[in-house]
Amino acid sequence: MKGLALILSTSLQFFVLQLSRAADTISAAQSITSTNTLVSSGQSFELGIFSSGNSEAWYLGIWYKNFPNIVVWVANRENPVADSQGSLKLSKNGSLVLLDQMNNTIWSSTSSQVAEDPVAQLLENGNLVVREKATTDSESYIWESFNFPSDTLLPEMKLGWNFRTGLNRFLTSWKNASDPSPGEYTYGMDNVLLPQLVIAKGSKKMFRTGPWNGLWFTGTPGLAATYRSVVKPIFVYNTNELYYSYESFNNSTITRLKLSESGSIQRLVVTQGSTEWAVMYTLQNDECNRYGQCGANGICRISKSPICECLPGFVPKSPEEWGVLNWTSGCIRETPLSCQKGEGFLKVQNVKLPDQLNFWSTIALVTTDVKQSA
Ligand SMILES: *[C@@H]1O[C@H](CO)[C@@H](O)[C@H](O)[C@H]1NC(C)=O
Ligand SMILES: *[C@@H]1O[C@H](CO)[C@@H](O)[C@H](O)[C@H]1NC(C)=O
Ligand SMILES: *[C@@H]1O[C@H](CO)[C@@H](O)[C@H](O)[C@H]1NC(C)=O
Ligand SMILES: *[C@@H]1O[C@H](CO)[C@@H](O)[C@H](O)[C@H]1NC(C)=O
Ligand SMILES: *[C@@H]1O[C@H](CO)[C@@H](O)[C@H](O)[C@H]1NC(C)=O
Numbered sequence: 494m495k496g497l498a499l500i501l502s503t504s505l506q507f508f509v510l511q512l513s514r515a516a517d518t519i520s521a522a523q524s525i526t527s528t529n530t531l532v533s534s535g536q537s538f539e540l541g542i543f544s545s546g547n548s549e550a551w552y553l554g555i556w557y558k559n560f561p562n563i564v565v566w567v568a569n570r571e572n573p574v575a576d577s578q579g580s581l582k583l584s585k586n587g588s589l590v591l592l593d594q595m596n597n598t599i600w601s602s603t604s605s606q607v608a609e610d611p612v613a614q615l616l617e618n619g620n621l622v623v624r625e626k627a628t629t630d631s632e633s634y635i636w637e638s639f640n641f642p643s644d645t646l647l648p649e650m651k652l653g654w655n656f657r658t659g660l661n662r663f664l665t666s667w668k669n670a671s672d673p674s675p676g677e678y679t680y681g682m683d684n685v686l687l688p689q690l691v692i693a694k695g696s697k698k699m700f701r702t703g704p705w706n707g708l709w710f711t712g713t714p715g716l717a718a719t720y721r722s723v724v725k726p727i728f729v730y731n732t733n734e735l736y737y738s739y740e741s742f743n744n745s746t747i748t749r750l751k752l753s754e755s756g757s758i759q760r761l762v763v764t765q766g767s768t769e770w771a772v773m774y775t776l777q778n779d780e781c782n783r784y785g786q787c788g789a790n791g792i793c794r795i796s797k798s799p800i801c802e803c804l805p806g807f808v809p810k811s812p813e814e815w816g817v818l819n820w821t822s823g824c825i826r827e828t829p830l831s832c833q834k835g836e837g838f839l840k841v842q843n844v845k846l847p848d849q850l851n852f853w854s855t856i857a858l859v860t861t862d863v864k865q866s867a
């Protein structure tokens with residue numbers, strides 16, 4: 494009898510565990526602690542409170558159910574809970590609040606909207622949303638984690654701008670592999686006339702993709718193959734929005750974009766059932782992709798050694814620096830420009846378009862000149 498009771502209680506426990514595990518939603522009376530989690534309806538993502546290699550720092554985060562070590566979103570990046578006693582609650586007004594043991598607020602979601610009968614739900618695409626219980630329409634979410642990315646861009650997330658609300662969504666790297674606090678690098682949409690994606694270290698540009706050509710970002714030919722086989726890229730630019738997003742071509746391929754702690758962007762993929770993620774490509778993985786590598790009027794060719802040359806008609810500004818492979822000051826004209834002597838344009842193929850900022854300041858300058866002479 495004792496044995497039977499044990500089996501019964503074990504299976505009951507198992508059942509209860511399964512029940513509590515299966516939930517993807519909490520309502521205002523419920524909470525998430527370090528002993529329970531939310532799991533999305535199709536078992537892809539899990540939300541909970543975790544520690545990352547350091548038992549004195551606990552975070553609210555979202556990870557792949559099948560890859561618990563791959564955390565795709567962290568709420569309280571800058572403000573960890575000091576022990577495992579944190580809890581996530583949904584306030585009656587719809588704000589999510591992470592509390593510590595003493596009920597101090599560690600993190601909370603901010604929204605201009607107030608809910609009447611809120612629920613928080615972890616969606617199958619990895620988005621944690623707060624909405625009215627009665628409405629599932631994505632346009633009426635009160636808050637969503639996809640608007641506050643960490644270091645990972647999942648399918649259906651948007652990288653870029655909502656002009657109506659002024660929201661700019663960009664990735665920020667972790668400090669290091671076990672510390673999710675914001676690191677040095679960001680990856681986001683440069684809001685210029687011909688927009689492009691830019692990796693920056695603080696305010697310094699490190700890499701740019703080149704502008705979108707309708708199919709892919711022009712300076713990144715490696716992306717074209719990926720776009721044919723793995724993901725369908727989405728680029729939207731209108732008066733309301735400017736963003737990059739993507740969808741997986743095939744549901745049996747799981748894919749994500751990650752900004753690493755060292756500032757490179759990687760496209761990672763795993764096929765359903767497999768345990769090994771593969772790196773499909775890394776942006777900024779060669780010397781020529783480093784922003785401004787050869788300086789002004791220089792051209793970078795990865796197949797050449799040294800990789801930097803001056804454009805025809807130009808010479809190194811500082812031959813000494815150039816001689817020791819420091820190309821930062823770039824090249825200057827060998828002889829002054831003389832349009833009268835029939836000098837014209839030279840076609841340079843297979844290069845990124847000039848960076849838009851310079852491009853437009855040049856046009857602005859021309860306009861100014863015209864005005865001055867008028
Ligand atoms: C919602 O409630 C929480 C605490 O319950 C409070 O901190 C927050 O300011 C409230 N938000 C709004 C928009 O009223
Ligand atoms: C924290 O809040 C909960 C619920 O309101 C309450 O039961 C508990 O006693 C509080 N804990 C402390 C340390 O104030
Ligand atoms: C990560 O950074 C934290 C401090 O921010 C440091 O204590 C820890 O040792 C670092 N871990 C690694 C693996 O570098
Ligand atoms: C999706 O991928 C699986 C496994 O790689 C493959 O068997 C299947 O044919 C693919 N489906 C489509 C529509 O491409
Ligand atoms: C992939 O899954 C989504 C959502 O489950 C579904 O709408 C879509 O049709 C699926 N696509 C393919 C190619 O199977």
Ligand SMILES: *[C@@H]1O[C@H](CO)[C@@H](O)[C@H](O)[C@H]1NC(C)=O
Pocket residue numbers: 814819820821822
């Ligand atoms: C390269 O040249 C620039 C410009 O003169 C200088 O500021 C920089 O320190 C040099 N870099 C190295 C590694 O010597």
